[in-house]
Amino acid sequence: MNRPLRVAIVGAGPAGMYAAGHLLEGPGGTYLDGRLQRLSDRAIEVDVYERLATPWGLLRHSVTADQSDSDTHTVFEHIAARKGFRYFGNIEVGKHVQPQELATWYDAVIYAFGASNDSRLNVPGEDLPGSLSARVFVAWCSGHPAYRDAPIDLTQQRVVIVGNGNVAMDVARILTQPIDALDATDIAAHALDALRSSSVREVVLLGRRAPIHAAFNNPELEELGELEGVDIIVEKADLPNLHDAIAEGADTATLRKIATLQRYSNLKPRGHDRRIVLRFLTSPIELLGKNQVSGLRVSCNQLKHDEDGKWHTAATGKEIVIECGLVLRAIGYFGTPLAGVPFDEERGIIPNADGRVIKEGKPLVGTYATGWIKRGPRGILGTNKKCSRDTVRALLADAEAGLLPGETTLDGLHIEQILRTRQPALIDQLGWLRIDDIERQSGREPSKPRAKLTEIDALLHAAGLSS
Numbered sequence: 178m179n180r181p182l183r184v185a186i187v188g189a190g191p192a193g194m195y196a197a198g199h200l201l202e203g204p205g206g207t208y209l210d211g212r213l214q215r216l217s218d219r220a221i222e223v224d225v226y227e228r229l230a231t232p233w234g235l236l237r238h239s240v241t242a243d244q245s246d247s248d249t250h251t252v253f254e255h256i257a258a259r260k261g262f263r264y265f266g267n268i269e270v271g272k273h274v275q276p277q278e279l280a281t282w283y284d285a286v287i288y289a290f291g292a293s294n295d296s297r298l299n300v301p302g303e304d305l306p307g308s309l310s311a312r313v314f315v316a317w318c319s320g321h322p323a324y325r326d327a328p329i330d331l332t333q334q335r336v337v338i339v340g341n342g343n344v345a346m347d348v349a350r351i352l353t354q355p356i357d358a359l360d361a362t363d364i365a366a367h368a369l370d371a372l373r374s375s376s377v378r379e380v381v382l383l384g385r386r387a388p389i390h391a392a393f394n395n396p397e398l399e400e401l402g403e404l405e406g407v408d409i410i411v412e413k414a415d416l417p418n419l420h421d422a423i424a425e426g427a428d429t430a431t432l433r434k435i436a437t438l439q440r441y442s443n444l445k446p447r448g449h450d451r452r453i454v455l456r457f458l459t460s461p462i463e464l465l466g467k468n469q470v471s472g473l474r475v476s477c478n479q480l481k482h483d484e485d486g487k488w489h490t491a492a493t494g495k496e497i498v499i500e501c502g503l504v505l506r507a508i509g510y511f512g513t514p515l516a517g518v519p520f521d522e523e524r525g526i527i528p529n530a531d532g533r534v535i536k537e538g539k540p541l542v543g544t545y546a547t548g549w550i551k552r553g554p555r556g557i558l559g560t561n562k563k564c565s566r567d568t569v570r571a572l573l574a575d576a577e578a579g580l581l582p583g584e585t586t587l588d589g590l591h592i593e594q595i596l597r598t599r600q601p602a603l604i605d606q607l608g609w610l611r612i613d614d615i616e617r618q619s620g621r622e623p624s625k626p627r628a629k630l631t632e633i634d635a636l637l638h639a640a641g642l643s644s
């Protein structure tokens with residue numbers, strides 16, 4: 178076939194953008210088996226659909242970014258500038274266009290819409306005011322337009338964060354970090370104002386298992402110790418002896434974590450007015466309070482060495498109450514189904530084999546998945562690079578083998594006309610570049626990477642559209 182291969186990508190986050198990058202290869206091709214190789218010789222056109230006005234997904238809407246985060250922005254900007262790339266922002270698949278339509282408009286569709294929901298604790302009191310998911314907190318901080326008015330009450334002195342992953346670490350850091358440091362990031366103005374007058378003095382990080390099982394990474398743990406004006410408290414009794422951990426065959430990363438925690442546990446509190454308490458072997462049982470969270474009842478656990486030779490966590494039977502006014506659960510994200518696309522309710526992902534979407538046990542022709550909706554909410558930003566490369570290789574192999582339908586595809590102009598009729602407020606690449614420029618210009622003072630626009634009207638206006 179002489180015409181270009183046409184691919185739609187749903188979701189302009191890291192997974193979708195890396196997939197676009199692998200399809201629209203840069204000069205020299207893609208890194209594979211340690212060298213640059215071309216994945217395809219065929220011309221390819223890629224349309225990236227994004228529900229939000231702005232692209233980059235969790236790169237924009239995770240924790241606050243400072244100037245050092247600009248490298249990945251630059252990578253995505255270069256991909257978006259390649260021939261064959263189009264951006265359709267403010268277009269919701271499932272609302273403005275249906276998956277069934279995309280399947281006929283394009284040779285292939287890659288779903289890369291991430292995991293927009295969160296796991297729940299399933300304990301009493303979880304829906305009380307003052308109990309929120311860390312995902313909501315992060316979206317609020319990062320200026321996600323749908324979370325501007327999230328009920329984040331920072332008049333509380335103690336906040337408990339449930340979970341021991343990197344999200345928990347990020348949130349603890351934001352809640353305690355000196356305001357000047359936050360001011361130099363792209364944090365949303367409304368969040369910065371609230372944090373400026375925050376009453377939060379203590380953040381308790383709650384891990385249900387032991388430090389050897391903690392999901393956070395070393396850089397995130399070490400960053401806590403560098404926070405100015407914050408005491409880090411770790412109970413010595415919670416820590417395994419380093420020698421025991423070595424005897425148990427802990428890997429180097431775990432040993433480094435334990436060494437850092439031991440160092441923290443030896444620090445004398447310096448009397449700072451903010452502190453982070455890392456508490457292990459503690460599971461939430463119930464959120465207490467009538468009209469507002471007033472505390473968290475937790476069970477104290479212990480490590481048990483079982484017959485299988487592994488360490489397990491078991492309840493000791495002891496329970497305590499931690500008084501607090503805000504509980505943020507940072508216990509993992511969960512995928513949301515999209516009508517018309519297969520979904521595994523249990524795992525919260527699109528069922529797939531190496532990125533090929535599976536329906537009733539068979540590959541669904543021309544349909545692929547990448548990123549968190551493919552493999553679950555795990556991995557750092559860069560994990561998506563290989564994940565998307567694998568999906569793109571599966572897609573290109575199917576194209577090469579003549580397995581894509583392709584005959585009824587629409588040309589690019591026709592697709593754009595349909596979309597603009599259905600959504601006159603479509604934000605294209607030019608519109609995004611206008612938003613980007615305005616945000617960067619207004620961020621220059623005082624040395625912020627950007628001042629994010631967080632209201633849809635302001636974003637449309639900046640893009641050159643009226644709402």
Ligand code: NAP
Nearest residue numbers: 340341342343344345385392507508509510554555556557
């Ligand atoms: P995560 O890494 O999966 O951590 C979830 C934490 O919640 C674990 O400690 C888990 O404990 C705990 N948990 C789960 N269910 C629980 C329950 N019912 N009660 C108490 N604790 C419970 O999830 P995440 O922090 O949301 O991060 C998601 C992914 O994004 C991760 O791969 C992370 O590395 C990545 N991320 C990376 C960065 C970065 O690179 N800077 C920043 C943010 C996120 P168990 O281990 O006992 O299950």
